[in-house]
Amino acid sequence: MSEPLRVLIAEDEALVAMQLEFLLEDCGHAVVGTADTAQGAIRLARETQPDIVFVDLQLRGGSSGLDIVRTLRDESDAMLVFVTANARRFSEDFEGAVGVIAKPFSEAVILDTIAYLEACVRNPPPTMDAPLGLNLAPDYRAQMDSLRD
Amino acid sequence: MERDDAWHLTDDLMVEHGKGDPFAAAIRATRMAMIVTDPRRGDNPIVFVNDAFLRLSGYRRDEIMGTNCRFLQGADTDPNAVRQIREAVDARRDISIDILNYRKDGTTFWNALYMSPVINEAGELLYFFASQLDITERVDAQKRIQHEKEHFEREVGKRTQDLTEALAAKTMLVHEVDHRVKNNLQMIASLLTMQTRAIVDPAAREAMKTMLTRIEALGTVHKRLYQSQDVRRFDVAEFARELASDLVRGSGRAGIGLHFDLEAVEVPVEKAPPIALIMNELITNALKHAFPGEAQGLLSIVVKPDGDHFIVGISDDGVGMPREVLGNRSFGKRLIESLARQLNASIAWQPANTGARPGTWIDIRLPLETATSRETA
Numbered sequence: 001m002s003e004p005l006r007v008l009i010a011e012d013e014a015l016v017a018m019q020l021e022f023l024l025e026d027c028g029h030a031v032v033g034t035a036d037t038a039q040g041a042i043r044l045a046r047e048t049q050p051d052i053v054f055v056d057l058q059l060r061g062g063s064s065g066l067d068i069v070r071t072l073r074d075e076s077d078a079m080l081v082f083v084t085a086n087a088r089r090f091s092e093d094f095e096g097a098v099g100v101i102a103k104p105f106s107e108a109v110i111l112d113t114i115a116y117l118e119a120c121v122r123n124p125p126p127t128m129d130a131p132l133g134l135n136l137a138p139d140y141r142a143q144m145d146s147l148r149d
Numbered sequence: 150m151e152r153d154d155a156w157h158l159t160d161d162l163m164v165e166h167g168k169g170d171p172f173a174a175a176i177r178a179t180r181m182a183m184i185v186t187d188p189r190r191g192d193n194p195i196v197f198v199n200d201a202f203l204r205l206s207g208y209r210r211d212e213i214m215g216t217n218c219r220f221l222q223g224a225d226t227d228p229n230a231v232r233q234i235r236e237a238v239d240a241r242r243d244i245s246i247d248i249l250n251y252r253k254d255g256t257t258f259w260n261a262l263y264m265s266p267v268i269n270e271a272g273e274l275l276y277f278f279a280s281q282l283d284i285t286e287r288v289d290a291q292k293r294i295q296h297e298k299e300h301f302e303r304e305v306g307k308r309t310q311d312l313t314e315a316l317a318a319k320t321m322l323v324h325e326v327d328h329r330v331k332n333n334l335q336m337i338a339s340l341l342t343m344q345t346r347a348i349v350d351p352a353a354r355e356a357m358k359t360m361l362t363r364i365e366a367l368g369t370v371h372k373r374l375y376q377s378q379d380v381r382r383f384d385v386a387e388f389a390r391e392l393a394s395d396l397v398r399g400s401g402r403a404g405i406g407l408h409f410d411l412e413a414v415e416v417p418v419e420k421a422p423p424i425a426l427i428m429n430e431l432i433t434n435a436l437k438h439a440f441p442g443e444a445q446g447l448l449s450i451v452v453k454p455d456g457d458h459f460i461v462g463i464s465d466d467g468v469g470m471p472r473e474v475l476g477n478r479s480f481g482k483r484l485i486e487s488l489a490r491q492l493n494a495s496i497a498w499q500p501a502n503t504g505a506r507p508g509t510w511i512d513i514r515l516p517l518e519t520a521t522s523r524e525t526a
Contacts, residue, residue, distance in 0.1 A: 013332070019339035022346060085331045087376060102376065104335035104368030107342055107361065108399035132394045 002122045005114075008050040009034040010041035010068055011083070012060040016103075020054060020083075023110050029118075038063035042071050050078050051121050055097065057084040069095045079117060087135070094137035101134055109133030120144070182206070182281040184218070185267075188274055192217045193238065196276070205283055207253035218279070221260070223251035234264065241266045241274055247284065259288040327375045334368040359433065359481075362399065366392060366429035370421045383421040385461065386411035386452040392425065393432055393450050400436045404445035410462075412453040417518065423488040424461070424515070430481050431463045431511050439467025439509060447504075454517065461513040469500055469507030489513070 007024050009031060011017040017034045024031050032048040035041035037060050045053060045068075053072065055065040069080045073096030080097040087102035094100065098120075101113060112131035119126030125147035130136045136144075176183055182202035186193045194215045203210060206221065213220065222231060230248040237244035243265045250260040261284045267276040341364060345357040373388055390409055397405055416424065432448070440446040444467070451462035489496050494515040501508030 013336065015336050015339040015343075019342050022343055026346075085328055085335070085375070087372075102372050104331050104338055104365070104372060106338075106365040106368070106395050106399060108395050112398055131398070132391055 002118065005029040005052055005118055005121060006032045006048065006050045008032055008041065008045055008048060008053045008078070010036075010038070010053060010059060010065060011056045012036040012058070013056070016056075016083075020110065023107065024114060027111065027114050029114065036060040038065065038067040041065075041068045045072055045076060045078060049076065052079045052081065052117055054081050054083045054101075057082060057086045066095055069097050073097075079121065081113070081117070081134075093139060097137060098140040099130070099134045099136040105133055182283075184279050184281075186218065186277045186279070188238070188266075188277060193277070202281060205252075205258070205281060206250075212253075221250040223249070223255075223257065225249055225257065226251070234262070237264065238277065241268070247288065250281075257285075258283045259285045324375060327371060331368065331371045331375060334364060334371060338364050338368060362396065362433055363426060363429055365395070365399075366425045367422055369395065370425045374418060374421070381418050382415045383418050385414045385416055385421075385424060385459070387413075388421070388425065389428060389450050389452050389461070392428055393448065396429070396432050396436060397448065402436060402440070402443075404443060405436065405440060406445075406447045408447055408449040410449065410451045410453065414452055414454050414459045414517075416459075416515075420492060420515075420518075423491050427485050427488050427492075427494075427513070428461065428463070430485050434481060435463060435465045435467065435509065438470070439465040441468060444468075455514070457517050458514045459517055461515065462510065463513075464501045464503065464508060464510040466501060466504035466506055466508040470498065470509045492516075 005024075007029055009017050009020050011020065011034065014036075017036075021031045021034065032050050033044040035044050041053070041055070041059075053068065055068050057065045059065060065082060065084065069082070072078055072080060082094070082097050082100040083103065083105065084100065085103040087100050098117075099113075101109060109131055113134045116126055116128060116130055116134065119128065125144045130141070177199050179199065180201050182205040183197075183199045184195050184202055185197035187196045190196075194217055195213055196215075198210060198213060206213070208220075219231075226249045230246055233246060234244060234248070243263075245261070245263045248260050248262055249257055251257055261282040262279060263282075264277055264279040266274055267278055268274050338361060341357060341361045345354055345361065348354045348357060369388065369391055370383070373391070374383060377384070390411060393407055393409075397407055432450075435448055439448075446465055446467050449462070449464045451460060451464075453460055485496065488494075492515055494513050497512045499510050499512070501510035503510075
């Protein structure tokens, strides 16, 4: 198995954050932190330099996951993935995130997404297709496709 | 013999010349207001008015004889209409025009003016002849109708806007409720997932996982409803694709292939959860029983309309269903039967006979109910 992924979770619903944490740990990855506000997530990302950040759109105190993505896309190499019940509220370019997982998600979608992202980070391009529940940003899909050719 | 212009001298002189002329008599007596002007005199003055004109305009004969007709105009008279009349006079042509005129007392009336030049055989312009008809009532009626029409259109527009806003508000509210339902389903799923981790007994663990897939199936329904534009309709075919893919992945069975034969079938929203649960049970069953061990196999999902019904078919090329399973009363089977009754669906369980193994083919027919759904839409 390759080196564990370092994952940051920005999620204000404690149960959902906990579930993601469990699933990631079951797959052998490391959750470097969870934050329930945009500011907290940005600070943690700067401290821990994660490989992947799961980003909920609506966070505590009215803060928005969009701020996390807009900040981190420029200053970090982390792959940003929205995990949200507001999956329709995105512009076409996903604001720089690589994809969106719509809530409620199934366990299978999260496990497949983790496997897919692991391949993207450790061994791009991934040989598998993106799971059905992970809606890839057009830019990112094109980037992966070009690597494959 | 009287002079040609005896009738106009009549007015000029206030005497009764020309009364032997039946045409002059008719013009004097008619209820249609008429005047004659003489363009050969300066400023084209009136040289004849009949009594009807005096009644219409409220002037006495001596007040207006010898004056130009413009005393009929007032502040609200359309200058364009005045200009058009002047142009007709200058060009010596007939004109018929509706114009707002003023009586002596300052009240207005709509005048359907008809004016025509009188030209002799030598081509000389002798007179202008004009008749006036009070059409105030007609014009007022038209204006009233126009006004009412505009008012009505405004009201319709306003009402349409109100309804559009109400619909937008309702749609937003439904989405908000949907959003909360989704979040709660996500929390239930999270709780089940985490609780399952702590369970060591395989049977209990299996039961928890079965329960989780049911919750996830309902979650998928609500997720798809939220993502669709129409909050009242639900596409069974696309749902089937997502559900089956999810369940096969979730089963961890890499050797099982999926085949889809899908055509769009839309059902009213309230039918979606029971349909989703039935499909979830049947696909889960097939994954659990059709391919024992690590056997490979193919699972086929069909969704397509069939007249006033639609078909949901789930078939596998697995080991086939033993008689005792077909006849038994497991919880899963009772769940399917209850939901099928709720949906007025009929379910047939039979061998698929598509490959080497007997396989199982579950054929579900459901009423489409497009008519009722349109009524509620």
